[in-house]
Structures are given as structure tokens and as C-alpha cells.
Amino acid sequence: MAYLREIITEGHPTLRKVAKRVSLGEIADPIFQQLLDDMFETMYHAPGIGLAAPQVNISKRIFTVDLQDEDEAHGPLVVINPKFTVTEGEIEATEGCLSVPGMVGEMTRFEHVVCTGLDRHGKKIELDGVGLFGRCLQHEMDHLDGILYIDKAQNIRPAATDEEIAEAEAALTR
Numbered sequence: 774m775a776y777l778r779e780i781i782t783e784g785h786p787t788l789r790k791v792a793k794r795v796s797l798g799e800i801a802d803p804i805f806q807q808l809l810d811d812m813f814e815t816m817y818h819a820p821g822i823g824l825a826a827p828q829v830n831i832s833k834r835i836f837t838v839d840l841q842d843e844d845e846a847h848g849p850l851v852v853i854n855p856k857f858t859v860t861e862g863e864i865e866a867t868e869g870c871l872s873v874p875g876m877v878g879e880m881t882r883f884e885h886v887v888c889t890g891l892d893r894h895g896k897k898i899e900l901d902g903v904g905l906f907g908r909c910l911q912h913e914m915d916h917l918d919g920i921l922y923i924d925k926a927q928n929i930r931p932a933a934t935d936e937e938i939a940e941a942e943a944a945l946t947r
């Protein structure tokens with residue numbers, strides 16, 4: 774069984790902490806595996822395409838991603854102790870966050886990243902991220918370092934147009 778966890782919002786101190794690395798021993802713990810299941814449940818329910826553990830008040834270096842598109846390389850994925858080994862190019866797009874409900878902003882990100890880390894069984898993984906997937910990896914990584922997109926974004930505003938509301942509340946929120 775997976776359970777919904779509360780998504781904490783801007784102002785909560787956990788969102789501003791640098792999250793702790795996860796040990797291999799911890800990954801084998803059923804309580805840890807339960808957290809991962811709960812994170813997926815919470816992410817899908819929101820709905821969102823990515824969720825970092827600090828957003829459910831767990832200050833550990835873990836995030837889940839599922840773009841919910843046709844490409845199985847885009848999830849469902851768990852990334853533990855992620856690290857970028859490649860960051861290149863620059864691209865701006867509208868971004869929102871489940872922890873900053875109803876708002877959007879223009880955010881410049883790397884155009885391409887390669888992210889390494891561990892999967893839910895502690896096996897090494899490497900993810901190649903461009904487009905929305907690359908953006909999502911960077912957004913979630915920021916959460917692990919206590920950073921919110923509103924710290925760096927331009928023109929932060931309440932989602933107003935249908936497109937922006939969709940960005941803030943549905944498929945493109947993280």
C-alpha cells in the first residue's frame with residue numbers, strides 16, 4: 774500500500790535545508806521503500822511530474838520523476854543521491870512548483886544534463902536529460918539543495934492564462 778503524504782509549501786524550513794545523502798543500508802529498509810511508494814502516490818495525486826523528498830518533509834537526497842509520456846526513459850524513476858556529470862547549453866521556459874502553488878515564472882536552465890545516481894534498489898543509473906525531462910531533473914535537484922525556482926526565476930506571477938494554469942497545476946508542475 775502507498776499513502777498520500779502532505780506536500781509542504783514555501784515557508785516551511787525543510788524546503789530550505791540541504792538534504793542528507795542516503796546510505797546503501799538505508800535503501801534496503803522497508804520503511805525507506807515505503808517512502809518511495811508514498812512519494813509516487815503523492816506525485817501522481819498532486820498531479821505532478823516530479824517530487825523531491827524534502828517536499829514531503831523528508832530531508833534526504835531522493836526524487837521521483839514520471840513525465841507520464843510514451844517514453845519509458847522518462848519514468849517512473851527514483852533517483853537517489855543524484856549528481857550532474859554533464860551540464861551544457863541554456864534554455865528558458867515557464868516553470869511551476871507543487872510547493873509554490875498557483876504561481877509560475879520564467880526560469881533559465883541547462884539545455885542538457887546527464888544525471889547519475891542510484892535507483893530504488895541501489896543500482897547505479899545514468900539519465901540523459903533534454904527538454905522537459907532535463908528541466909525536471911534540475912528542478913528536483915535544486916529541492917535537494919534547499920533551492921526553490923522562485924529564488925532564480927524572472928517574472929514570477931500568479932498563473933493567469935489557461936496555459937499558465939495548466940503549467941502551475943497540472944502536467945508541468947513539479
Ligand code: ZN
Nearest residue numbers: 870871872947
Ligand atoms: Zn518543485
